[in-house]
Amino acid sequence: MSSTLHRTRTPIAWLFSALLFVGCLGLAVSCVSHSSVPSPNVVALQDTTPENVHVGVFADAEAAGQLYPSARLCQPCHQKQYQEWAVSPHAYAQVSPVFQSFHAAVIYLTNGTNGDFCIRCHSPVGMALEEPFSTENANRAEAAFEGITCIVCHRVDQEYGKISGRMKVHTGDLFAPVYGPGGDDNLQKALASNDFNLKSKPEGSGNPTHANAKRFFQLTQPGFCGSCHDVLGNNAFRLEEAFSEYKASPSAKNDETCQDCHMATVQGIVSDYENGPAAVVAGNPTPDRRLTNHLMAGPDHSVAHPGIYPHNVDASEFATIREWIAFDVDAGWGTTDFERTNPSRDQFPERWRSREDRIEARRLIDQNLERLDYYMGERRSVLQEGYRLGQLRVGEMSSGGFEFEVDLENGTDGHGVPTGFIAERVVFLRTVVTDANGKQVFFSGDYDPNGDVRDSHSLYVHAGELPMDEFLLSLQSKFITTNVRGGEREQVLAVNYSVDPLPFTRPPTSSRFLVGRPGGSRIHKLNIMPGDKRTAKYEVTAEQLAGTEGPYHVSVEVVAGMVPVNLIAEISVVGFDYDLSAREIADRVLDGHVVLWAYDVELQPGAVYSMPTRTGDDYVSKYTFEEQHPERSHSTSEHDSHASAGH
Template identity: 25%
Template sequence: MKTLRTILTLIPLACGGGGSPSGPDELLSDELSMPREPTVALDGFASAEQCGLCHEAHYLEWSTSGHAYAMIDPVFRAFVAVRQEHYGGKQDMFCLQCHSPIGTRGGDIVPGFDFADLQPITLEGVTCESCHKVASLARPYNSGHVLDPDGPMRGTIAEPIISAAHESQFSPLHGAASFCAGCHDLREVSGLVLERPYGEWQGSPAAAAGVQCQGCHMPSYEGPAVVGGPTRRLHRHTWIGAGIPLLEGFLTAEEKASLRAEVKRLLASAARVDITADTSVRAGDVVDLFVAVTNNIAAHNFPTGSTFNRQAWVEVVVRDSDGRIVFATGTLDAGGEPSGSSLAAPGAPELLRLGSILVDERGEPVLFPWRAAEHVSNALGPLRERVFRLRVPTGRAARGPLSAEARILFRAFSPTALRALGLDEYAAGLEIHEVSRDRIRVELRPP
C-alpha cells in the first residue's frame, strides 16, 4: 500500500460530504445528505429509462454524460475501495452522496456496501430525478440539494405542458449557478475546501455579467422537450467537461469521437500560451524565455475542480537548427509523467505546473484529502495571466537559430496513479490534450 498512498492525491475526488470530523470507529453521517436512516424510498423515483420514453432527446444526452458515468467509473470505484479500507466502511456514504444521492439517502449505501449489490436506481448515479426532484438548496456544497420525491418535476421551462405523466413546475433555481454548487463545490469532513468552481464563479467576470454555469455546460438549442411536444428553448444534458470516460463500452465509437471533439473544442478556448525572448543572443549565452499563460475562462479558474489531482502543465522544448534538443521541461519521462514533476527523475528542469497541492500542519504534502490541513493553489483565476521565466543555456546548441516551443497540456488522470490502483489498462490509454501552443525563433550571434 505504500506506493498507493504515495499517489492517491492525483486521483480526482468528485464527491461530496457533510458531517463533522469523526474517529475511525464513528459512522460519518449528515442529516441532509448522509442520513443514518433512509429519508427517501428508492422506489419513489423513476428510472432515467422511464423518463426517456417521453423525453427521448434529453435521455440520450444524459446517457453519454459524466452524470450517467458517476457510479460505473472504474477510477471512482477503486478510490472508494481505498476509503472503505481506511475507515472500515464508516465513511462509505461520503463520496456516494453526490455520485448517487438517491441511493445514499434511500438507504442502499451502507457501511461495507458492494457495488454489485446496489439497486439499479442507485447505479444510475446522477439520474434525472436526482436533479429534477430538487425542491431547494440547503447549502452550496457537499450534496446540499433538498430532494422532494413526492413533488413535481422542476426545471427551467416557464410554462410546462400539463401532462398525465407527472406534474411540472418552473424552478429558477435550476437555471442558477448555485444549483451546480450543490455537488461541485466540495469540503472534506474536516471542513477543508477541496473544490470550489462555484466559489470561483462568485467573484468572476461571468458572474458580474449574469452568466451562469449552465450557459457554457448546458448550451441551449431549439427542440421539443417531450416527444411530439412544441418546440422550445432547451438545454443540452451532456455537461461537457474536460474528461473522457475510460470504461470501454460506456460510449459507442461514434459517441466517443463526438465527445473527444467537444472536449478538444472546450479546452482549446480555455487558456493561451505566449512565449517571448530576445530575438538574438550570442552563442554560449543564456536565453531568458518568458512564458505567459492566460486563463481565457471568465467564469472559473484554470484548471478547476479537483485541481490537486488533475495534471495541467506547460511543456517547453528548445531545439537548435539541427533539431537537437537544447532544453526541455514538461516532456514525458519513461513512466509517462511530465519531467520536472515530483514523479519524474531527480534533476529535471523545473516543471511549469498549474493546479494545487494539499499539505499537513507542517507544510508537508499529504496523500489523502482527509489528512490535509491546507489547500495551496496556483491555478489561474478567471481571465488572469501568469508569466514564468526560464533561463536556457545555449552552449549545447550546434548552430542557430534556436526554435523554442511552448504548449499547455492537460490530462485528467496521472498514469502512475492508475497503475498503482491496478488500472494499468486505462493508464496506457490516457489522453493528453493540447490546450494551446506558441513558438518563437532566436538567432545565435557569433561569440
C-alpha cells in the first residue's frame, strides 16, 4: 500500500494540483499576501509608533516584540496561567499545520478573495503586523506564532460583538497597560511594595511589569468569546455558531457563562473557580483572588513536533523551529539507550551532532510530552461531558435476524455538540456485533484504509472500492454547495465547483437576512442541540447470521476525533508546514481518536440497557485499525488509546 493518501482523481484534478504547485510552492512561500509586506531584508522599523504600526514589521522580531509582547514575557510572573495556556487550543491555533493548510487551500481556491478571514482569528498579531497570509511559522513573529496569545485577550478594551475576530489589539511593550476583569488594586499595591521589586518602565532595575491593569468587565462574559466563536463570512456564510447556540441554550437562560464551564476547576461542566494569587513575583505571591483556568480543552490536539509545541520558554530558546523539526524523536535521539550506541556524528544534522545537545533536547521534549499527555486527559474529560450514550434497546431476535437501536445524547446545556467548526468535527458511533465464538457478524463505524469512516466523503467510497456505511450515525455536519445548473452537492471544502476557473467570495448583492446564508453554499447541520438526541437503528440480517451461533454480543462506542482524514487529503494540494506529509498528519489525527463511552453487552430479546461505561486510559477498544487493515502499518497499536499525537 502506498504511503500516500489514496484518492481517485480525474485528469483535470491532476492539472489542478500541478497548477497549484507551479504557482504556490506549499507553505514555503506566500500564496497570497498583502502588497505592502516588505522584503524579508527589511530589518528595521521606519518611525513606527502605535499609530502607524502598519508599516510592515514582519522581518524585525525585536520591533514586533515591542509592539506585541510574547507570552514568554508574561511567564515569569504568571507561571500558572502560562502553563495552562501553553498547551491549550488557543496556543495551538496558529501552530496547527492542519489550520495553516486549510487556510492556504481556501485562499487558493477562492483566488485570494478569502483574504485574512481565517487567520484573522488564529493569528491576530500576525495580521496586525501585516505578515503574509500563508508562510512557514518559522518566518512569523513570536507573538504571531503563539496564536491566541496573552495580549490577544488582555490588550482588548471594547465590546465588539460577533465580529469574527476582527478586533483591535492595543500595541505597546511589556510596560503598556493590560485589561482584566478586576482592575489593578493588587498591581498597584505590589508596585508600592518592596517585596516584589517591580518596575513599570524600562529605566532602572527590578522585575518588569505593566504599569496598569485596567478593568474590562466583558472578559468574564460570553459576549467576549462570541467575538471569535461565531464566524460569519463576508458573503453571509455561517461557518460557526457556537455563541449563537449558547444564546439560545438553557445555560444562557440560567445565567451560566462560557467561562463557568470552560475556565473553572472542572473542564466542561459548571463548577467553582479556583482562588489564588494572580501573580508570583520572585517567589512572592500577590493576594488571593478568583482565578480562571486557561487550558480550555476541546476536540483539537497537536500533530506538531513536541519540540515546538506545547510552547516552552526553554525549548524556544534552545533551538529554532527549523532545528526542532530536524530532531528525530521516534529514533530515540537523546535517550539513554540510543546514546549508549555511540552513534556517529555524521548521521545527524549539524545542530544535533553534539551528544549533550541531544540529551538536553530529549529532556525538554519529555517535559512537553508529559504536558501533552495531561492535555489529552482533559480533552477526553471535556468530550465525555459533551456526549452521552443513552439507552440501548433490543427488539425480537431469531435466526431470521434482529434489530436494535441506541441513543446518542447531548450532555451539555451550553450549545450543540459538536459545536464550532461542525462541518469538520468527527463524532460517530462504532458498533460491532459478534457471535459466541467472537466472529464478527455486523459492523458500522469502521475505517477505510485512509482512516475515514465509510461516509459520502470517504475516498474509497468515492472510488467504488468500498460500500457506504448505511447504518453510520455521524454528527459531522456537511458543507452543501449549489451546482452550476441548480441542484446541490456535499463538499469537503465549501467552495463551489465551477466551469469558471475563478470562484470568488464576495459580499452579497442583496440582503441575506431572511435566508441567513449566501445563495451558493450552506451547512447542513447534523449536531445535537441541548436536551436532544439522535437514535441509531441497526438491522442484522439472516444472511449475516448464517453459520454463526448465539449468544450475540454488541459493542457500541462513541468515538470522537479532531478532523476527518479526507480533509487532510483535500488541503494537501498546498503542502504542510514542518516538512510533514499528508500521511504523517493523517496518522497523527487518527492517534487522537478517542472512545468516550461504550456498551459491551450480551444481546437479549426485548432488553433495554442504560448503563454505558465511561472509558478511561485503560479502555481497550473492540476494534483496531490494524486488524481490519493489516496492509497499513500504523505508528500505534490502538487509535483509541490515550495517546499524545505528534511524536
